[in-house]
Amino acid sequence: MKNPIQNLNKAFENKVRLGVMAALMVNSRLSFNELKDLLELTDGNLASHIKALEKEKFISVNKTFVGKKPNTTYAVTSSGSKAFELHLKALEDLIKNQNITNK
């Protein structure tokens, strides 16, 4: 049996980060509040994981104004997209290996 967790990326281990990346992979841009509502999180919880993903340069921040109101949105970077796809592939292989054996 091959090591099923070899290609899993520690940066995406936490389910909040998994959720943020999954959401941003299927939406070009999302605001902080859109992510917070979708993933049903507190401000603090979401903010800490967004910061971690930013630090890894897996997501980028865009700060604009809507009228006088600041509007911060996030998007996946190309390196983030590649790294996340590898992570999903490793998860998919792990799941496939379970299904094959359970048949």
Add this chain to the structure above:
Amino acid sequence: MKNPIQNLNKAFENKVRLGVMAALMVNSRLSFNELKDLLELTDGNLASHIKALEKEKFISVNKTFVGKKPNTTYAVTSSGSKAFELHLKALEDLIKNQNITNK
């Protein structure tokens, strides 16, 4: 978009625990060293996550002797199997949602 991380189980978030459960789901029993070699881990790292899974009653411990040598093996419990399958299903849905949108 439905909350993609709603049904993910925090107990299986860490990739070591994901690996231990995945390995024990497709092997009736495995020893500490078999798990350690398969997942390429240190004793301490594996021991702490096995303890956490035991505490949740997702795995059970079996202590026997081979000759005079202690032989400790682990197996998934029925509640562990059910919980892990739900977790894998949630991961599968998250991945499917990515693939549908990327087509």
